[in-house]
Amino acid sequence: MPSATPTGRDLRLDLFRGLALWLIFLDHIPSNMVSWITIRNYGFSDATEIFVFISGYTAAFVYGREMDNRGVLVASARILKRVWQIYVAHIFLFVVYMAEIAYVASSFDNPLYSEEMGILNFLKQPDVTMVQAMLLKFKPANMDVLPLYIVLLAGLPPMLWLLKRTPTLALAASTALYAAAWIFGWNLPAYPKGTWFFNPLAWQLLFVFGAWCALGGAERIAPFARSRPVFWLAVGYLVFAFAITLTWYLPRVGSYVPHWLTDWMYPIDKTNLDVLRFAHFVALAILTLRYVPRDWPPLASPWMRPAIVCGQHSLEIFCSGVFLAFAAHFAMVELSDGLGMQILVSTVGIATMVAVAMLITWYKNVEGRKHGPRQTPANADLAGGEA
Amino acid sequence: MRVLMAAAVAAMLATAMFATPGLAADEGACFVASNLVQADFALPHTAAAIAEKRLNVAVIGSASSTLPAAAGGAPKAYPAQLEASLMRRLPGVAVKVTAHTQTRETAADMVKTLRQVLKDEKPDLVVWQTGTVDAMLGVDPDQFQSALGGGLDALREGKADGVFMNMQYSPRTDSMVAMGPYIDAMRFIALQREILLFDRLGVMNAWNEMKVFDLSAATKKNDVAERVHDCIGRLLSRLIVDGAKLGHASNTGAGNMDHPNKDIR
Secondary structure, eight states: OOOOOSSSOOHHHHHHHHHHHHHHHHHHSTTOGGGGGSGGGSSSOOHHHHHHHHHHHHHHHHHHHHHHHHHHHHHHHHHHHHHHHHHHHHHHHHHHHHHHHHHHHHHOOOGGGTTGGGGGGGGGOHHHHHHHHHTTOOOOTTOOHHHHHHHHHHTHHHHHHHHHHOHHHHHHHHHHHHHHHHHHTOOOBOSSSSBOSSOHHHHHHHHHHHHHIIIIIHHHHHHHHTSHHHHHHHHHHHHHHHHHHHHHHOHHHHTTSOHHHHHHHOSOOTTTTOHHHHHHHHHHHHHHHHHSOTTOGGGGSTTTHHHHHHHHTHHHHHHHHHHHHHHHHHHHHHTOOSHHHHHHHHHHHHHHHHHHHHHHHHHHHHHHHHHGGGHHHHHHHHHHOOO | OHHHHHHHHHHHHHHHHHOOTTGGGSTHHHHTTGGGOOOOSOOHHHHHHHHTTEEEEEEEEOGGGSOOGGGTOGGGSHHHHHHHHHHHHSTTSEEEEEEEEOTTOOHHHHHHHHHHHHHHHOOSEEEEEOSHHHHHHTOOHHHHHHHHHHHHHHHHHTTOEEEEEOOOOOTTTTTTSOOHHHHHHHHHHHHHHTOEEEOHHHHHHHHHHTTSSOTTOOOSOSHHHHHHHHHHHHHHHHHHHHHHHHHHHHSOSOOOOSOTTTTTO
8 A cells, every 4th residue: 555645656556566467477377386476375365456456546546637637527538448448458368268269179189178178169159159258248267357457447437536525435335335245145247157256346345445545545544554563463464374375285284274263264255355365465565565665765776677667557468468378378288388388488478578568668658759749648647557 | 276286296296206217107107196185084984884895986977077988988987997996905895886977067966966866876985076067167156165065965964975076187278267266165165074085186287297198188099088087096996995994993893905005006
């Protein structure tokens, strides 16, 4: 929860969003040993929480200012334009996914996997599949984040309006929706069965919390978040979460966890953003706030540049990450899946993400110069970060 | 995915300890992943049945519990291999393994089959293979979990032990199906209800990792599929006998379990 000041760019947001995008990429490559380093293996929450929180924060920061300067209508229109861009990006990724599936369907045959090949059955009715994908109901593996983001951002205009008037009421409304989703089991329907993997009605809490922090909430809770007891509480909780996570890999250690605790704790629901996950994210944020101040010197260092640039172009880099994860898995299956190959595809993937981000930065600068006086909107977008 | 990673680490350790040239050629290949198959909980009904010299096992599962007819069909699939292996391990015990496999059945569908089988056959032990179809269809993980719980209730009422078996490791389709929540659900329920879990996913991942079997190769031949099922049958039989021994400790009477690793090494 970086403290909000109405002007200037908080590079910590870019840094941590960039890192979150790298972690999401690593986690999306199946059977990748390198993903051992990602935070989901050391606690309850993972990179998704960081991504959603920071997205809420920057969205409120950018469009909140827009709402002040140009009014509710223009700001809302800009938000919806962004929603459209993300939707198009999602459909593009879906096409890539379909190409991969179609390739596997026509080239892979093995009597051992007659059941798993059933996943390819939907190729037999592309009409239904395509329409369901466009309705965001059919979402292949690892393609759940953008639809979540689309719904969260589409719901932002009225929420932002409320946040700017009575932030406390807005946060309360968001919490009430979260609670209602839990109590009544609300979620959006998916195809062919089930519901959304990331329930937007639950995850909106983290997004709105991010937005609330950006619009002055962070300053209001700063004394509390920086206090000593809260710090130690956060440390204690992170240690507890780490110990519990350890039992997932060492089931024998699991027998030391008391039964009442497991009964109460499990399952730790990712779909509905379990309170334990939310608390874990907040605990991480409290520690980050303490050790990474806004003017943290390394933020200016060239070593941090790659992650920061990635965080500044989150949509493009997220999409690149999903695409690169497909490609990495493909390379592992076709060529080799040894540890060396896993390290290679992970490194090359992240390097590619950085290169793409730098290219976009370069292009935006060139465009900005060419348009001369019209550069303000483009730069405002960049300075505020992409929402 | 966590399971996969844990398996991968275990697999590396196992490689370091056991890897020898030509390992894939002999039966010892199955053993590579045996550290992933540990009897953490007891199988009391199975132990009692072995003491009475008769053991009835039912396998309930989807298409991955059998092989296509062209690939030898049920006689080559792991339930039949399990029967053969249990017979070798438990001399003097009348072992019968019956398989009830239905393609495209979710865990909830299988609970009905399970109740019927418990009524008709009165098995001492049920091996319940599930998860793949639920993951492919995207069944709500909560519903999947409650279906598992419902099945275990039926097992308790039917006085039978249970062993869960999770999905196959399929490198080609790994990135296309989100298995994670279903893997976790099976593991949580297994731990919570003290049910043995045969981690087929972890075991097959270890085999692939160590080149015991090349699971990403496209082939129309059946030899690999057959050997994979044979190995699954052997490891599963080891797990069952080990679980029965734990169950045996709490029961009385004699069993024929003198050669715990006879069928593996």
